[in-house]
Amino acid sequence: MDGDNIQADSDFGSDFDDDFDPLVGANDPALPSERYLDRELSWLAFNQRVLELAEDPDLPVLERANFLAIFASNLDEFFMVRVAGLKRRILTGLAVPTNVGRAPQDVLSDISQAAHALQNRHALAFHDLVRPALAEQGIEVVNWDTLSIAERESLRDYFSNQIFPVLMPLAVDPAHPFPYISGLSINLAIRVRNSKTGKQEFARLKVPPMLPRFVRVDRAEPVEHLRFITLEDLIANHLGDLFPGMEILEHHVFRVTRNEDVEIEEDETENLIKALEKELLRRRFGPPIRLEITEDMDEVTLGLLVRELDVTDKEVYRLPAPLDLGGLFDFSRIDRPDLHFAKHVPTTAVQLMPPEPNSEPDVFAAISRGDILLHHPYESFATSVQAFLEQAAADPHVLAIKQTLYRTSGDSPIVEALIDAAESGKQVLALVEIKARFDEQANISWARKLEKAGVHVVYGLVGLKTHCKLALVVRQEQGVLRHYSHIGTGNYNPKTSRIYEDLGLLTADAQVGKDLTRLFNELSGYAIEKKFKRLLVAPLHLRKALLKRINDETAAALDGRPAGIRIKVNSMVDEAIIDALYRASQAGVKVDMWVRGICSLKPGVEGMSENIRVRSILGRYLEHSRIFSFHNNGDPQVFIGSADMMHRNLDRRVEALVRLVAPEHLAEIDSLFARAMDDRTSSWWLSETGEWTRHDRDDSGQLLDDMQNRLMQQIGHRKRLAIRR
Template sequence: MSIMRESGVKEISSSSIYLNRDLSWIEFNRRVLEEAQDPSTPLLERIKFLSIVSSNLDEFMSVRVAGLKDQVKAGYNKNDFSGYTPAGLIKRIMKRIGKMVGEQYKSYREVNRQLVKEGIVFADYEELNATQKKAMDAYYHDIIFPVLTPMAVDQSRPFPLVHNQSVYLAVVLTMEGEDPSEEPYFAIVQVPNNLNRFISLPFRPNSKKREFILIEELIEHHIQSLFSGYTPIAVHAFRLTRNADLTLNEEGAEDLLEEIEKELHRRRWGVPVRLEVQDGMHPYALMLLQDEFEILDDVFVIDGPLDLTYFMKMAGSLQGFEHLRYPKIEPKYAREFESTTDYFTLLEKRDVLVHHPYESFDAVTDFVIHSADDPQVLAIKMTLYRVSGKSPIIQALARAAESGKQVTVVVELKARFDEERNIAWARMLEKSGCHVVYGLVGLKTHAKITLVVRQEQDTLKRYVHVGTGNYNDSTARLYTDVGLFTANNIIGEDASVLFNEITGYSAPHDWQAFAVAPTGLKDKLFELFKRETEHARAGRPAYIIAKMNSLSNQEMVDALYEASQAGVKIDLIIRGVCCLRPGVAGLSENITVRSIVDRFLEHSRIYYFENGGDAEFYLSSADWMTRNLTRRIELMCPVLDQKLKTTMMEILGFSLKDNVKARKLMSNGMYERIQNELPPFRSQFQAMTINSWKQLQFEDEA
């Protein structure tokens, strides 16, 4: 496949102008790993990044690689727009991931050495003193042993179900008194995932060291207790990753909630995708595992503990090591709301923009709570994609429904790996009297919006919150996002129409302010790109800044290439996947791409168009990926208040000035740290000083 550009630009093969989505994702995860490798990152934060690398890889293998394997199995061998067949891409992926995992565990061993110096030790059983051994023996017999189930594999007992991403022990045994040259016996033992992976040891005399032992180490030492009359000759851990993507027949599902519950149950039998085994595994055990799971090549030999995701919990639970963490940040309550409990009167006067996590998500929660308790509020409508375990928003919505308000909640049941939690909330909300809607067939509802309808004298007034992130008070402390509060009539009217489209039968709408996927968001963006292109050709100011998580839709990439060729300056701030190749002569030399990986997960989607000097800003729930533009209900909303436009530009400007944690995408697909002669500028740390623009804004108003 090839693509023709404007006159004077030669034809360029597509494989040379696009970066592959999955290989780009691997480079993103490598940037996460670099944070774990960086000695300037506090030690307990480094182990968190090691954990994130593992959890990212788990999802990538169980979804993206699993999907590619399905294509290979189905005989699909067409090239994608970056030039790869599924089979060829899998080979490249596995080679790069194998190298990354090797680097990850090299980093793990280095971090572990540093932890020991700081008095945090993971011990082997043989290293314990008598008191510690006695305590651990008692813990094993009282707590662990009753939970364990040894599962033999032989002619009468077939291979048991091995659960997705659980750690197991493969045990090779001989029977006492039998000829040791006979074929050995084999069994597996699941390491309980409902017990702590790391167990705290009693302190040694005159020592302040915090010592831990991994539960599998304790089980391995006591393995004989499970196999009386047999002699264990080898015990090694293994872990299986299965295809975990949901395959739903939504058209034929009478009840989507029940269908998803069934599919979640089937997920545990997903096709094996990856086998991780502990270094030194007995050849007989490895042969049986590979044969059972039909995995020949995709075996990862791990020199260290399997599944480093446990590090996240451990790092969060350790007490007394604050010097090994980032300094605590206490999000500030939005200044606009500090001196009032009457959100509605304030929003009548002005729009408010809140920047998380530097400003507290409590402002959003309090808005919903205030609306739930206000007797003049008649209706609350809200989309929920991912919520926290004990969400005060859920409780407020339930209370509002119980008090007689019309409460409509669009719950996205298909939020990957949060399906079970969302099902639980959906059932609870229904019991409270909320109207719970599960979205539209074939589409995920990913838009983040709340609509409050209030009786005010002889009229109804609409109040709206639109955000770039989920209504989740937990992740709002970890992700950077922006949210707009407004009583703007046009935005309010569009919000009502949007909910009507989701919950009822409505033809596609001629939006006044919003752009909504899958029907019009992509066309709106193309329109904005074309307008900048026309400005550039006419010699007027033309500039695009776009901040998002991922850019992988080919049409969007091509539209950006066309704008670049016309002379539009384009700065892209893309945390994760980017399929656009910058810096190609005659094609993308006007485009820069940078990625920031730091303490917080960059999650906000903000789009700026200079528009010949009359700048426009938008916030959105949508990345520029095919799934966001064609298979999800997404929302892009303009920021109309002039002062808030200044805010948005400052947020973007911080990212563009970062020369500490920003990496620049090179034309070869690799990323390099941005280095210049300017003083160090770390955008997230600068934003913690919140927010110079707000201070000036309030001084001006005073």
């Protein structure tokens, strides 16, 4: 999953590199052969950091439950995409190079061992830590056996009226073959005995996914005292209603994860949308790659499932009930502010605040005064990027709007603004990436809606995903056309903008406008523009440009001049970039890396990377911005944009970075890195062995500084000062 996926508002960075191309730079004789950390195990280590937040007693308990759900959702997608991809390649005989030079079967074995350990730890975190902590605050997850007679009667009425009518038990016998088990669904495997013939039968019952996963036991209880029972537990205790006249012998819960990756040969299809829709239908029937069962399942039932689903013993995960703790996302809606993170209301960027208290803001006038660097969610997306596009749609002086859309929300005001602009006669171009993983169907729907409104919809370049985050507005001012641009690190998604940390630049710089005009022409037509002034663009030259800047810092250090590199990304996997950073370290360049998820680089190895530090920060917001900063002989070159350091981003996606030039913006980025890498900031530190160690307390046991909370305070203070002025 790309780090942008909005599944349950929870994606904490499962950025899977589905690139299996041969290693780049793997034969460099000046560097050790075993110089990369395994990317799959590194991703699992990332999800372990998410789990450590769930285990943290200092966090509000409903947020801990949310982190348990995030862990579960992340791991589901890891199996559906990454593990499934590895297995498919092995089974079909395709080459599967790995960045650690080991056989893919061995990698799968290591993944299985690590995933089993993590899933068991995840289950224990719920049962031994979070569930009791919730109960202490009056929120209980209970079992049917603990309920009173009155409570059971009340739930029986609920079952009869709200659940029973939508249940569909499926028998398995010579006349009824084993049914298809949909991916990620919760199911009951049921064995019954015919009271007349004595014959045992098997049935499968799917737990309806459209019903609440956790059912209130007593709806009259105040919010301070809530009791829930899982939907599958409630159903399991009413199986007699579904199988009248039969004796219920056994019932157990199970869940299947399937290969849900999508593959399209774009060069061989004339209609990308139709081909993608066909592939999405096929996705539902991908082969199983994980079977989760409750720990009480008997061997007869397990044997049947293993045989019918064709899974191996290593693909079976025996866990304590309940399965699928992703259902805990429901708890995030419980109205107990004392058990959530303190509410934070994003501020309007100071530069975008109206000059007079009750006057209407003018985004174009604000941008005209100078570049504006936005930092979401501390600064509001609604009063900045969204307001920029809405004002452009309504402004009669605006002639054209061009925009990329990778992921957006279901009721997106961004899409509505583009539709309004087209319907008012403006030229509107929307580059919709319909291959954004797990958002394909939603993006197809948006593309068709935009086309019906008169928007020019294009789907980018064949063989490439368009991942850059760009918007260009062309406005006529006193007979002259002026360009207003936005380049961001995150999607045009008002929903995720409230929980994803991202940066964005609003600028009226003519050069940026020209760069974006050329880039949009390339994406929508046949132009090939190889050079840009303030942009670095993949796949044409982003890799080369970054390698050149890393090598320039290396040369400076070798000449005895000051040098430094600082990088913030979601994933650091690309071998050529990593090798260049190793060589920079060997030359004496200090390299600071701030990585949210996967990191294949080994820091702190004597003679290779002793000058490299790697830190990771996780918290209430998902760190999502990408920053590249180079000392450049005292004239810093700093870029922000959409690209991670992965093969797919550098070679098979359209990505864009923009260079920041305003001194105050360079100072702001410098301050961000200084705080992130400070030993007094709570973070995880990566060792050369691939272990991440959490540093959240000082030697005296005091909690270290929470960077995200600190930024909320600082940016809020900045706004208050601006208002006083």
